[in-house]
Amino acid sequence: MWKYGFGIPDELFLRGNVPMTKEEVRAVSLAKLRLSRGSVLWDVGAGTGSISIEAALFCKDGVVFAIEKDEQALNLVIKNARRFGISNLIPVHGEAPEALLDLPSPDRIFIGGSKNRLGDIIKLSCEKLEENGRVVINTITVESACEAVKVLESSGFSTEMVMLYVSRAKKVKDLHMLISQNPVCVISGDFKGKGES
Numbered sequence: 001m002w003k004y005g006f007g008i009p010d011e012l013f014l015r016g017n018v019p020m021t022k023e024e025v026r027a028v029s030l031a032k033l034r035l036s037r038g039s040v041l042w043d044v045g046a047g048t049g050s051i052s053i054e055a056a057l058f059c060k061d062g063v064v065f066a067i068e069k070d071e072q073a074l075n076l077v078i079k080n081a082r083r084f085g086i087s088n089l090i091p092v093h094g095e096a097p098e099a100l101l102d103l104p105s106p107d108r109i110f111i112g113g114s115k116n117r118l119g120d121i122i123k124l125s126c127e128k129l130e131e132n133g134r135v136v137i138n139t140i141t142v143e144s145a146c147e148a149v150k151v152l153e154s155s156g157f158s159t160e161m162v163m164l165y166v167s168r169a170k171k172v173k174d175l176h177m178l179i180s181q182n183p184v185c186v187i188s189g190d191f192k193g194k195g196e197s
Contacts, residue, residue, distance in 0.1 A: 002084055006030045006054055014083065025166065029136055030055060033134060039106075039107055040065075045068065046113075048080060052077060056086045063089075064089045069094060096124075097120050103128070107133045118137075136188045136189075152187070
């Protein structure tokens with residue numbers, strides 16, 4: 001259904017009441033993942049599957065595991081995958097980090113939801129990540145961003161943090177008013193090895 005690059009319009013996804021990574025944040029997050037056509041990606045806390053869908057469309061020779069503990073959300077992931085004609089996306093019902101234990105090792109990991117278990121999820125993800133792998137984490141709270149950086153760096157990762165502020169124009173009579181979306185912190189990490197500074 002979608003034949004272009006990153007940035008599928010939000011309205012093309014089935015959503016219901018499930019949280020979704022919005023179009024502009026999704027495009028930056030996917031760019032920070034630095035995917036290849038053969039990447040194996042874990043999307044932890046997949047929500048509607050918007051990250052999983054776009055990644056699967058790009059990683060045509062790879063596979064995307066969409067991990068989600070909420071059954072309603074996982075059903076949306078499955079429906080959205082069908083909607084976009086995707087066959088290389090595997091939905092995984094379960095709560096991270098336990099749901100990650102038996103999955104094939106990835107070379108890319110995206111963490112968008114953690115339900116107060118972010119540190120444990122990052123630690124296990126870092127253990128399972130293949131050499132030269134990359135992790136991207138989206139957070140909306142300062143505390144989660146600080147925890148993500150701390151755990152990544154203590155696990156031997158170099159980190160980068162970008163704060164995204166997106167405003168969308170809304171027409172009010174003959175004028176356009178910019179309405180701010182929630183700011184999102186996009187943290188990316190590359191493994192550099194234990195003991196390196």
